[in-house]
Amino acid sequence: MTGDEKTGGAPADATGAAGAPTTNTEEGRAAKRLAGAEPVTSGHAAAVRAAAGRTVMVERPGEAPMAPMGPVPPMGPMRPMAPPLPPQPVPPLFGDRWPVPAAPPSVAMVAGTAIMALTTAGAVPEGRPGLGWLVTALVGVAATLAVEWRHRRITPEGVWWTAATVALAAVCAVRAAEWLGVLCLLAAFGTGTLAIVGRSGRGVLAAAATLALAACRAVPWFGKSATERTDLRRAVRVGVAVAAGALLLLVFGGLLASADPVFGKLVEGLTPRIDDGAVRWFVLAAFGAAGMAGTCFLSASAPRPPAPMARRRLSGLEWTIPVGFLVVLFAGFLAVTVTTMFAGDAYVQATAGITYAEYARGGFWQLLWVTVLALLVIIAAARFAPVETALQRRAKRGLLTALTILTLLVVASATHRMVLYQQAYGHTVQRLVVLTVELWLGVAFVLVTWSVLRLRDRIPTRAMVGTGVAALLALAVLDPERFVAQENVERFAVSGKLDAHYLSTLSADALGPLEQLADPVRSCIRAEILRDVPGDDWRSANLARARAGAQPVPACTDPKVVVPSYRD
Numbered sequence: 001m002t003g004d005e006k007t008g009g010a011p012a013d014a015t016g017a018a019g020a021p022t023t024n025t026e027e028g029r030a031a032k033r034l035a036g037a038e039p040v041t042s043g044h045a046a047a048v049r050a051a052a053g054r055t056v057m058v059e060r061p062g063e064a065p066m067a068p069m070g071p072v073p074p075m076g077p078m079r080p081m082a083p084p085l086p087p088q089p090v091p092p093l094f095g096d097r098w099p100v101p102a103a104p105p106s107v108a109m110v111a112g113t114a115i116m117a118l119t120t121a122g123a124v125p126e127g128r129p130g131l132g133w134l135v136t137a138l139v140g141v142a143a144t145l146a147v148e149w150r151h152r153r154i155t156p157e158g159v160w161w162t163a164a165t166v167a168l169a170a171v172c173a174v175r176a177a178e179w180l181g182v183l184c185l186l187a188a189f190g191t192g193t194l195a196i197v198g199r200s201g202r203g204v205l206a207a208a209a210t211l212a213l214a215a216c217r218a219v220p221w222f223g224k225s226a227t228e229r230t231d232l233r234r235a236v237r238v239g240v241a242v243a244a245g246a247l248l249l250l251v252f253g254g255l256l257a258s259a260d261p262v263f264g265k266l267v268e269g270l271t272p273r274i275d276d277g278a279v280r281w282f283v284l285a286a287f288g289a290a291g292m293a294g295t296c297f298l299s300a301s302a303p304r305p306p307a308p309m310a311r312r313r314l315s316g317l318e319w320t321i322p323v324g325f326l327v328v329l330f331a332g333f334l335a336v337t338v339t340t341m342f343a344g345d346a347y348v349q350a351t352a353g354i355t356y357a358e359y360a361r362g363g364f365w366q367l368l369w370v371t372v373l374a375l376l377v378i379i380a381a382a383r384f385a386p387v388e389t390a391l392q393r394r395a396k397r398g399l400l401t402a403l404t405i406l407t408l409l410v411v412a413s414a415t416h417r418m419v420l421y422q423q424a425y426g427h428t429v430q431r432l433v434v435l436t437v438e439l440w441l442g443v444a445f446v447l448v449t450w451s452v453l454r455l456r457d458r459i460p461t462r463a464m465v466g467t468g469v470a471a472l473l474a475l476a477v478l479d480p481e482r483f484v485a486q487e488n489v490e491r492f493a494v495s496g497k498l499d500a501h502y503l504s505t506l507s508a509d510a511l512g513p514l515e516q517l518a519d520p521v522r523s524c525i526r527a528e529i530l531r532d533v534p535g536d537d538w539r540s541a542n543l544a545r546a547r548a549g550a551q552p553v554p555a556c557t558d559p560k561v562v563v564p565s566y567r568d
Helices: 003-005 026-035 044-051 108-122 131-151 156-174 180-196 206-229 230-259 262-268 277-299 315-339 345-352 356-384 390-425 429-453 463-478 478-493 500-504 523-529 545-549
Strands: none
Touching: 108 131, 108 277, 108 500, 131 156, 131 180, 131 277, 156 180, 156 463, 156 545, 180 206, 180 277, 206 277, 230 262, 315 356, 315 390, 356 390, 356 429, 390 429, 429 463, 429 478, 429 523, 463 478, 500 523, 523 545
């Protein structure tokens, strides 16, 4: 009898009589292990692998039999992967509007940069402005013309700015007033920037930023040329070798000098001393080289003017209401003050309850600020007021022209008050300069009004800067300190009042009119002025100080004359 017959069961197959799976066989147990119902041991690995090769169906009682899963379709052939894209070049920072020059710097550019660096380091005076600034300006103009002449970028506007730069620098060599020299130098830097940049920038600030960026971009441009040119490569390598040798000497020499006192004294005697003058020399040379290198960069690759930006226009009510308020306010102010502006002293005292001089001094500075703020309002309205329709154009011309005319009347009122102020308290340099600024603001209003009448959005910034430079040069031709001294001497002859202390603080420009005074006032004032005249080298040499230095210093017999007693 077989085993099955002894147990009285059915034959051992994959399923029982009722269709239930047989779990006692190796195949059934392997299926359960695949389903996770029974752990897989190392002894059953072969059965598990055998069952994994075919489909095993496990049915639960009471559930419909599951359809067997079909065979997994074979995968198609693998497509080849696309090759990686090559690295894309980084676009230049300034794009096509201002590319790096394709050609390297020429020998003339390198020589001009070196000459400008040496001239700036050697000619710029340490103390008071003088002849050195004029020499630096002339050398810079010559080097710039040598570079620009090759590229033919010289324009009439550039010629005007260049001439203004030289004239402003020449003031330092002629006038002894230091404040005037400083103002002229600041203006010379601005006009020189405009002469170099040309029409690349819209305004003065844009031109200064353009030149600064050009100086920074010129450094790698010059460096790349030095490494690519065969004639300069050797010099660069020699310079690097010398710098490396100097660094090694500095490190090892310092260590050995500190190790032995005798050797340390020898090294101290052979080592050159680096003082403040050497540091100043290197700094000025770097500034001169950077300015000339930026000029060369702009000459080889000038940026294209930026495209006009679309700006948001204001609606009619958004700008007419505030401007209309100002027009009404200015008209009311002028209607009240027009009688006191040209009236006599008695009328002013009876109306305001103060003296004529106090009335003049109390209102000038406020009117000056009103003039400046009104100019800013007109500039903003000219840029953002709409001009699409005929009504908008008439409103823009009418309101802004009315505000300009009223502001010019305010300028006339402020100027009249400053004249009264000087008649009452005397002339000073500060009052003369402020009066000049007030007159220049009147010219600026005329330029802005002309731009408004032509319905132009852009304000004539360069024309305003040009008239400001012309006003400064006119002030230098007037010789302000000599003019102030002359007016005070004439006022002393009429009123007997003289601020000798203030006159003694002026420069050598004021010596001429002081000859009309009598001693001891004349000698004491001249002694105070001439005491600070000598001590100039060729860099700070000045024509007025040179003439004053040739005169003997008089003895002051009454020092109390120059003590501040009568103050304005």
